[in-house]
Amino acid sequence: MKVKLASHTTFKSRDGEITAPLYITAENGEEVRLELSIDEASSTKKAGCFEILPAELDMKNENHLKLAGFFSKLPTGVSSLTFKIGSKTSTIRPNGAIYGTVNVDLNDGLGAFQALKDEQAGLEKIEAEKIEQERIEREKQAAIEAKKKQATRDEYYGSSDLVSVAFKNTCDRKGYVSTETGSAYTNSSVSLNGNSQSTYSKLRPGAKNYHDGKVIHTVSSSSNKKVISFCPPKTQAEIDEERFQEGFYDIRITIRNSCSDKVYYKRDQGSSYSNTYMNSNSSTSITMGKEDKIWLTTESGDNITLLWEGRSTSQDGDEVLLCK
Numbered sequence: 001m002k003v004k005l006a007s008h009t010t011f012k013s014r015d016g017e018i019t020a021p022l023y024i025t026a027e028n029g030e031e032v033r034l035e036l037s038i039d040e041a042s043s044t045k046k047a048g049c050f051e052i053l054p055a056e057l058d059m060k061n062e063n064h065l066k067l068a069g070f071f072s073k074l075p076t077g078v079s080s081l082t083f084k085i086g087s088k089t090s091t092i093r094p095n096g097a098i099y100g101t102v103n104v105d106l107n108d109g110l111g112a113f114q115a116l117k118d119e120q121a122g123l124e125k126i127e128a129e130k131i132e133q134e135r136i137e138r139e140k141q142a143a144i145e146a147k148k149k150q151a152t153r154d155e156y157y158g159s160s161d162l163v164s165v166a167f168k169n170t171c172d173r174k175g176y177v178s179t180e181t182g183s184a185y186t187n188s189s190v191s192l193n194g195n196s197q198s199t200y201s202k203l204r205p206g207a208k209n210y211h212d213g214k215v216i217h218t219v220s221s222s223s224n225k226k227v228i229s230f231c232p233p234k235t236q237a238e239i240d241e242e243r244f245q246e247g248f249y250d251i252r253i254t255i256r257n258s259c260s261d262k263v264y265y266k267r268d269q270g271s272s273y274s275n276t277y278m279n280s281n282s283s284t285s286i287t288m289g290k291e292d293k294i295w296l297t298t299e300s301g302d303n304i305t306l307l308w309e310g311r312s313t314s315q316d317g318d319e320v321l322l323c324k
Contacts, residue, residue: 237313251288
C-alpha cells in the first residue's frame, strides 16, 4: 500500500491490535466476513501479514469456524474466490485498495476443515438438544404453574364467605385501585377514568384495597355491596397548571432573532412592559406568566404583531421567533 496501516481508514486500533474486516465472495454467491488482526506495533508499516489458514485449526477461533461453514457450501472442484479488506461492495480507495482473487481446490473435499466442520456439527447437535430440553422443561413448569394457579383461584372464588365490592373514582382524574389477597394468583387491579365506578368484584374478608400506595379499605364480612370511593391526588403537572392559572407560577421561553438586522420587541406583563431590541443571530431566555405577551414592535414601541401569549404550562420551553 501507499499508506501506513494506522493512516488507512480500514484499520482500527483495538485492545493492542490493528483490526480490519475481510470479505470473501465465491462465484456461487456465498460469502463470509472474517476479522483480521495484527500486532499494533505493525501500525507504522505499509504492509501486514494476516494468518487465515494456520497449520492447526481451532474450534474456539471464530474465523476458522466461519471458513469451515463457508467452504462446505462451495461446489466440488476449483472455486474462484474474491477477497476485499474493508468493504465487500467496492475497493477501499484509489491509493490504498486492498483486494484480490484466489482459487481454492475442493476436489478432495474440505481437508482439515472437514474435521472442524464435523466437530462443529456435533457441538451444534448437543446445543440443539440442550435448547430442546430447556423448552420441554419450561413448558412442564408452565403447566405446573397454570394448574397451581387454577387450583388457587378455584378455592378462593369457591369460598362461601365472598363479598362483592365496587370502587368509585370521585375526581376527574384517572386512578387505580389494586387488591392484595395474599396470593399473586388472586391479586387484582382496576383502572378507572374520572368520575366513574367499577363493576363489583368478588373478594374474601382480609383482602386489602390500595390506592396511591395507601390502604383505602380492608374487606370484611360487612363489606358486601359496598362502594369504596377514592380521589386520585393531583399530579405535580396539574398543581403547576393550577398555580399558573392563578398567577403564582411562571414558565420559561426563548426569544430568538435569526435575522441579519436587530429587531425590536415588547415584553408585556399586564401591569408593566419593556420595549427593547435583539441583535442579529442572538437569543435570550426569560420567564413568563399567564396572559403575559411578546409583541413585535417598532423602534418607538408601537405594537405590530402579537407573537406569543401565556395560556398554559404546556408552553414551557416555547421558542418565539422575532423573524422568519
